[in-house]
Amino acid sequence: MNILTRSLIAASAIALGAAVPAMAKTFVYCSEASPEGFDPAPYTSGTTFDASAHPVFNRLVEFKKGTTEIEPGLAESWEISADGLEYTFHLRKGVKWQSNEKFTPTRDFNADDVIFSFDRQGNKDNPWHQYIAGITYEYYTSMEMPSLIKEVVKVDDNTVKIVLTRPEAPFLADIAMSFASIVSKEFADALEKAGTKEDFNNLPIGTGPFKFVAYQKDAVIRYQKNPDYWGEAPKIDDLVFAITPDAAVRLQKLKAGECHLMPYPAPADVAAIKADNNLKVDEQAGLNVAYLAYNTTVAPFDNPKVRKALNMAMNKQAIIDAVFQGAGQVAKNPIPPTMWSYNDAIQDDPYDPEAAKKMLEEEGVKDLSMKVWAMPVQRPYMPNARRTAELIQEDFAKVGVKVEIVSYEWGEYLKKSMEAGRDGAVILGWTGDNGDPDNFLSVLLSCAAAGEGGANRAFWCNKDFSDLLAKAKQSSDVAERTKLYEEAQVIFKDQAPWATLGHSTQYVPMSNKVSGFVMSPLGDFTFETVDIAE
Amino acid sequence: MFRFLLGKLLYLVPTFLGITIIAFSFVRVLPGDPVLLMAGERGITPERHAELSAQLGFDKPVWAQYFDFLGRLMQGDFGNSIVTKKPVLAEFLTLFPATVELGLVAILIATLVGVPVGVLAAIKRGSWFDQISMTGALVGFSMPIFWWGLLLIIFFSGILQWTPVSGRISLLYFFPQVTGFMLIDSLLSGQKGAFLSAAQHLILPAVVLATIPLAVIARQTRSAMLEVMGEDYVRTAKAKGMPTRRVVGVHALRNAMIPVITTIGLQIGVLMAGAILTETIFSWPGIGKWMIDSISRRDYPVVQSGLLLIAALVMVVNLLVDLTYGLINPRIRHK
Numbered sequence: 001m002n003i004l005t006r007s008l009i010a011a012s013a014i015a016l017g018a019a020v021p022a023m024a025k026t027f028v029y030c031s032e033a034s035p036e037g038f039d040p041a042p043y044t045s046g047t048t049f050d051a052s053a054h055p056v057f058n059r060l061v062e063f064k065k066g067t068t069e070i071e072p073g074l075a076e077s078w079e080i081s082a083d084g085l086e087y088t089f090h091l092r093k094g095v096k097w098q099s100n101e102k103f104t105p106t107r108d109f110n111a112d113d114v115i116f117s118f119d120r121q122g123n124k125d126n127p128w129h130q131y132i133a134g135i136t137y138e139y140y141t142s143m144e145m146p147s148l149i150k151e152v153v154k155v156d157d158n159t160v161k162i163v164l165t166r167p168e169a170p171f172l173a174d175i176a177m178s179f180a181s182i183v184s185k186e187f188a189d190a191l192e193k194a195g196t197k198e199d200f201n202n203l204p205i206g207t208g209p210f211k212f213v214a215y216q217k218d219a220v221i222r223y224q225k226n227p228d229y230w231g232e233a234p235k236i237d238d239l240v241f242a243i244t245p246d247a248a249v250r251l252q253k254l255k256a257g258e259c260h261l262m263p264y265p266a267p268a269d270v271a272a273i274k275a276d277n278n279l280k281v282d283e284q285a286g287l288n289v290a291y292l293a294y295n296t297t298v299a300p301f302d303n304p305k306v307r308k309a310l311n312m313a314m315n316k317q318a319i320i321d322a323v324f325q326g327a328g329q330v331a332k333n334p335i336p337p338t339m340w341s342y343n344d345a346i347q348d349d350p351y352d353p354e355a356a357k358k359m360l361e362e363e364g365v366k367d368l369s370m371k372v373w374a375m376p377v378q379r380p381y382m383p384n385a386r387r388t389a390e391l392i393q394e395d396f397a398k399v400g401v402k403v404e405i406v407s408y409e410w411g412e413y414l415k416k417s418m419e420a421g422r423d424g425a426v427i428l429g430w431t432g433d434n435g436d437p438d439n440f441l442s443v444l445l446s447c448a449a450a451g452e453g454g455a456n457r458a459f460w461c462n463k464d465f466s467d468l469l470a471k472a473k474q475s476s477d478v479a480e481r482t483k484l485y486e487e488a489q490v491i492f493k494d495q496a497p498w499a500t501l502g503h504s505t506q507y508v509p510m511s512n513k514v515s516g517f518v519m520s521p522l523g524d525f526t527f528e529t530v531d532i533a534e
Numbered sequence: 535m536f537r538f539l540l541g542k543l544l545y546l547v548p549t550f551l552g553i554t555i556i557a558f559s560f561v562r563v564l565p566g567d568p569v570l571l572m573a574g575e576r577g578i579t580p581e582r583h584a585e586l587s588a589q590l591g592f593d594k595p596v597w598a599q600y601f602d603f604l605g606r607l608m609q610g611d612f613g614n615s616i617v618t619k620k621p622v623l624a625e626f627l628t629l630f631p632a633t634v635e636l637g638l639v640a641i642l643i644a645t646l647v648g649v650p651v652g653v654l655a656a657i658k659r660g661s662w663f664d665q666i667s668m669t670g671a672l673v674g675f676s677m678p679i680f681w682w683g684l685l686l687i688i689f690f691s692g693i694l695q696w697t698p699v700s701g702r703i704s705l706l707y708f709f710p711q712v713t714g715f716m717l718i719d720s721l722l723s724g725q726k727g728a729f730l731s732a733a734q735h736l737i738l739p740a741v742v743l744a745t746i747p748l749a750v751i752a753r754q755t756r757s758a759m760l761e762v763m764g765e766d767y768v769r770t771a772k773a774k775g776m777p778t779r780r781v782v783g784v785h786a787l788r789n790a791m792i793p794v795i796t797t798i799g800l801q802i803g804v805l806m807a808g809a810i811l812t813e814t815i816f817s818w819p820g821i822g823k824w825m826i827d828s829i830s831r832r833d834y835p836v837v838q839s840g841l842l843l844i845a846a847l848v849m850v851v852n853l854l855v856d857l858t859y860g861l862i863n864p865r866i867r868h869k
Contacts, residue, residue, distance in 0.1 A: 028705060034827075036618050044572065132619045134589055142576055201619070216711070217628050218819035219702060240705050244817040252687050253699045379575075411566035411832065418577055430575055443576065453579030 026238040027514075027530055030250045030259035034218050034243055038204040040181040041121055042135045046523055051241060053178035054526045055223050056098070057206035060089055060114065060160075061176045065529065066518040068287070068339070068435020070172045074109060074182055074207065075160075084167030084476055089114070091158045096228040097184050098211045100203055102194070105186055109207055111154040116185035118152045118162075121145070128188055131197040139179035143433075167474045169481060173434040182207065209234045209528035218243055235516065235531040254279065254509060260532060261510035261517060263525055267325045267383055273509045284519045285338050286506045288381035289331055289440070290429035291498040292372070292392065293457040295422050300365050307496040309359035311349045313399040314392060320502050323387050327507065331500035333489050335440045338521055339432070340478070341485035346493050348500075357399040369402035371424025373417060377410050380523065381429035381504050388427060388501065417457050426457050427501070435522060437485045442469050445497065460497035538860060542853055549849060554607065557841035558600050561834050568592075568616055568832040590616055592834075603838065612843070613835035615828070622839040626821060631714025632702065633820030636812070637805045639736055640743035645798060648748045652755025652794075656763065657782060667752065674749035679808055683742045683815040690738060697738050700817040704731040739816040743808050747801040754797040758790035765789075792863055799855030802848050 033047045040053035062073035075089035091114070097105035120128040121137040122145060140146070148171070150163040164171065174180070187205040191197050204212050209231065210223035221241040225234045242259055244250045250262040251269055255276070265273060265281075273279050294301040294310075301307060316330045332348035335341070360368070374389035375382070382388065386407070393403040406424065408416055417426045433439050443449055447466040449456035465488050472484035492498075508519055513533040520526065569578065569586045578586075587593050591602065606613065612622040651671075655664040691699040698704065702716045709723035717736070720728035762768060763786055771781045809822035821840065828836035 026705070042619075044574070134614060134616065134619055136586060136589070138572065141582065142573075142578075214708075216819065217625065218823060219817070220705065222708065242701060242705060242817070243819075244700055245823070246684075246815050246817070248684055249687060249700050249815055249817065252692050256691055256695065256699050258699055258701070258705075409565040411568075411570040414573070414575065414577070415567070415570050428575060449577075453577055453582070455575060455577040 024237040025235070025532055026240060027236040027261075027527060027532055028240045028242055028259040029525065029527065030244045030253050030262040031221075031241040031525075032243075032247075032250070032263050033245060035215075035221070037201040038212065038215070039183070039201040040178045041117075041137055041140065041183075042132075042201075044138050044179075049178035050525045051221055052204055053181045054208070054524055055210035055239060055528075056204045056208045056212050057178075057181035057183070058095075058208050059176050059178075059180050059182060060091075061172055063176050063435070063520070063522065065526075066520065068173070068432075068521055070176055073176070074114075078172075080476060084169075084474065085164050087162045087164070087171065088155070089160045089162070091160065092230060093158060095207050095230045097187065097207060098205050098226055098228070100205065100211075102196075102199065102203065103187050103190050103205055105184065105205075107186060109182070109184075110157045111160045112185045113182055114160045115152050115154055116188065117180070117182045118145075118149065120183075120188075121179070122149060127192070128197075128200075131200060137179070139177065143174050143177070143179070145174070167476070169473050169476050170434065170436040170438045173436040173439075177434050210239050229528075232528070234528045236527070239527055251509070254511065257511070260514050261508065261525075261530075263508060264380075265507050265509050267327050270325075270327065270507050270509075273507075278512055279509055280512055280514075282508045282510070282517065282519050284506055284521065285329065285336060286380060286504045286523065287336055287338060287432040287435065287521045288429060289334055289336060289503055290381045290388075290427070290501040291331070291334070292425050292427050292501060293498050294425045294496075296458050296460045296497050298421065298423075300363065300368065301370075301425070303363055304495050305359060305363050306365055307499075308349060309356045309363070309365075309399070310396065310401070311496055311499045312352050312359070313356035313401070314395050314499055315351050316348075316499075316501060317351070318395075319388050319391050322391060323382075323384050324502060324504060325383075327383075328502045328504040331502050332493070334445060334492055334498065334500060335437050335485075335489070336432075336503045339435065339437055339440070341437045341482040343486040343489040345486075346489060349493075349496070353395070353398045360399060360401070367400070367402075369404065370396075371404050371406050373413065373424055373426040374405050374407050375410065375413050375427060376407050379429060380431055380506070381502075382427065383504070385427045418452070418454070420452075420459070422457075422459075425499075428457060429501075430455075431523065433522075437481075438469065438473055441485065441488060442473070445492065458497035460495070462491060462495055462497075465491045465495075539857070542856060546849055546853070550846065553842060553845040554604060555600070557838045557845065558603055560841065561829065561832065561837040562596065564829075564832070566832045568834065571832055590834075607839075607842075612839035615833055615836045617828070617831055617833050617836075622836050623843075625824065625836070626840060626843050628714070629819055629821045629824050632716070632818060633809055633813070633822060635715045635717065636736070636739055636743060636818060636820060637802075637809065639740040640805060640808075641747060641798065641801060643740055643744040644747035644751050644801070647744075648751030649755050649794065652752040653759055653782065653787065653790075655752070655756045656759030657778075659760065664756075668756065671749040671752045674745050675753075677745050677749075679742060679745070679811040680815055682745060683739070683812060686738050686742060687815070698731075698735050700735075700815075702732065702735050702818065703728065704735075707731060739812050739818055742816075743805060743812045746804055746808060747798075750801060750804070751794065751797060755790065755794050758793045759786060762786045762790045788862070792859060795855060795858055795862065799852055802851045806844055806848065 035048040035051035036043045038052045040049055040057060059073045060075040061070045064071040074092055076092045078087055078089045080087055095109040099105060120126045121140040148164055148168055150165045153161045155161055184205050191199055209226055209229045211226045213222040213224050215221045223239040225237050244253060247264060247266045251265060253259050254262050274281050294307050296302055320328050320330055332346055333343055372389045372392055374385040389405045396403050430444055443455055445456055445460060446469055447461035450459045450461045468484045468488040472481045475481050514530060516529040516531045518529055569583055614621055651667050655667050658664055687699055690697045707725055707728045712719050712722055716732040720732040768781060768786050771785050809820060810826050813820045813823040825840050
């Protein structure tokens with residue numbers, strides 16, 4: 001135990017109620033898993049971001065609470081050049097870095113921090129690129145930052161220019177993501193001098209609403225209100241994460257008053273939670289989609305009419321009722337209804353087994369047998385893939401199509417389902433990273449994603465569709481982009497590379513005493529606006 | 535005694551080597567690739583996959599990876615987690631005291647309850663006490679731990695509100711971890727009510743973890759006692775007119791304890807298995823939960839070194855049990 005932790009502990013022990021119980025407001029969140037670390041850049045899980053990026057750090061631009069809209073963060077304002085290649089950010093002045101026993105900042109946040117935050121991820125020669133052996137920046141890489149960012153230039157202490165290699169409309173949404181959190185260069189320098197670089201991942205220093213206090217592995221994370229926070233000050237004094245992996249136990253803790261709010265209740269418990277007088281439940285459509293992807297390169301699934309016929313044979317409402325237990329809605333488009341550019345004018349294929357059977361006959365498809373892949377794990381967009389596959393099996397049997405259900409270990413499933421010439425249709429889904437339609441459509445359905453290493457599991461390559469996406473990506477006019485994406489969804493529906501299954505609903509149960517919690521469409525859990533009634 | 539100990543210790547060397555092979559192969563035999571699991575639904579290009587695999591050393595032939603592992607092990611390097619990037623040994627040492635504390639209290643409960651129940655059942659063979667306790671032991675032995683834990687939480691924490699739901703201590707208490715044992719640290723902290731809170735948090739998980747060992751110990755004690763009670767020296771003692779209490783306590787129990795101690799020693803393995811479920815359900819930050827998380831993420835270094843450390847621990851405990859035997863029964867020592 002080092003001096004830092006000791007004194008912080010002592011300080012918090014006082015704050016946490018040993019001496020002044022009535023003074024401090026402590027909010028306890030029963031989180032579902034342990035963070036992998038506290039530096040947001042090397043990790044990809046939402047759990048880690050909830051513990052690091054959201055309470056402790058800020059980005060240049062932020063998602064406005066409860067939306068996927070962009071608002072100023074550490075950058076007060078910005079300009080985008082006419083060719084869409086240069087982003088000039090005017091940084092907020094007077095933003096204080098947090099301090100701890102090992103580090104007291106001598107200066108405010110400035111352009112050097114911004115440059116450091118990007119350079120350490122993209123530049124292999126930066127001494128902080130590999131500050132822990134084996135560290136990688138997977139989000140930075142997978143959001144294509146290495147090929148997109150040409151350079152980050154300091155104009156003056158409070159102005160930074162990011163130069164891109166190509167126009168990229170979702171860029172602002174990309175850098176509002178957790179991996180682009182701004183870290184302190186001065187703190188990094190201090191640790192380098194002290195020879196304890198790994199503490200960058202253990203004792204985070206940020207500009208966010210809460211200061212990190214201590215982490216007891218797999219048990220408890222403690223934060224304190226940041227008194228110098230540049231934004232609106234949090235209403236609670238202490239924030240505690242009580243790590244509780246089992247959903248049933250989380251609920252018991254919530255009921256017993258051991259925590260104020262919990263994520264991810266078991267779907268079967270939601271009705272009982274709603275009936276409990278001491279609890280309330282917030283709900284919101286998740287930014288996700290579950291789908292069945294045909295292999296559009298293999299006969300007879302290369303024929304759009306066959307795919308459409310199969311889609312018509314599928315009773316999707318029954319899947320929502322039985323598998324999602326009502327906690328979801330039937331999907332007709334590849335993007336969720338809460339996302340801008342969602343084309344609500346599109347009509348879903350009707351559930352009509354008779355017509356489906358006839359269509360199959362017309363296309364000369366007889367005695368078809370196929371495989372349906374059911375993934376072995378529960379995901380936020382799909383509570384039970386096996387059960388879904390069984391329902392599809394029954395539906396398809398009614399139109400004379402025999403289904404064999406197959407499954408593999410999760411890693412294998414992800415790999416094999418992307419192998420060219422794959423046999424069968426695959427159940428899978430997607431949760432959005434940044435609320436941009438491109439983050440669904442390009443990632444899952446573009447020609448570029450149909451090859452090795454992509455995620456287009458229908459192997460569907462439609463030039464018109466991909467051209468629309470490319471065009472939309474180069475425009476920074478949201479109205480124009482909306483039109484292009486709406487058009488793209490029409491092509492998607494017509495060509496039916498997937499059966500769009502559903503969008504799941506997300507529930508957040510909490511104590512009646514809690515106010516001010518705002519659900520994030522991105523699935524983030526943030527607490528700077530919460531308050532608790534005494 | 536020295537030769538006895540040396541013999542035992544020499545025996546550990548090949549066992550330990552065997553364990554390194556099993557621990558190393560176990561997680562690699564499972565299908566699944568940590569790099570793919572990290573990429574998730576997004577997918578990963580073959581070039582990036584190769585790059586990451588190389589960085590983690592997975593591009594080398596398996597035998598080379600094994601000798602790497604063994605070589606570093608000889609230098610006391612247990613490797614780094616590929617998820618948290620932290621040294622496996624440091625993580626193990628952080629979490630280990632929680633598991634030991636839980637395990638010790640569980641085995642204490644199992645022994646303190648199991649042995650007297652077994653003795654009493656043997657003495658009153660065929661009585662209602664015998665019938666009920668042995669049926670109870672059978673039920674306990676076949677108890678699905680996860681379900682049992684949740685049931686106790688709902689009943690004692692939910693309905694009766696006697697015990698806290700999960701965790702190691704109330705979140706109101708916050709003090710440095712000196713030993714990692716919450717019962718001791720709470721006393722050292724000097725904070726009022728901390729020890730009581732720690733004890734309250736420990737009760738349910740310890741009872742759940744003790745369930746199976748308790749059943750086994752009670753049954754083993756009963757059958758060992760029954761066997762010993764039929765021996766000539768016990769009959770002689772009884773015939774001398776010695777009070778039953780002395781016959782049971784001095785002559786029978788001491789001899790019956792030898793197989794019981796073996797059983798208790800063997801329960802360490804059972805405890806480790808039980809700890810995985812118990813720790814998960816009670817959000818207990820120990821090595822059982824750590825192993826499960828690491829297996830599902832295919833965190834090779836953590837799984838192989840973690841298994842090795844746990845196995846080494848079981849070996850040491852079994853060695854200690856063998857030595858205890860020697861103390862209790864001189865015949866074994868001199869054989």
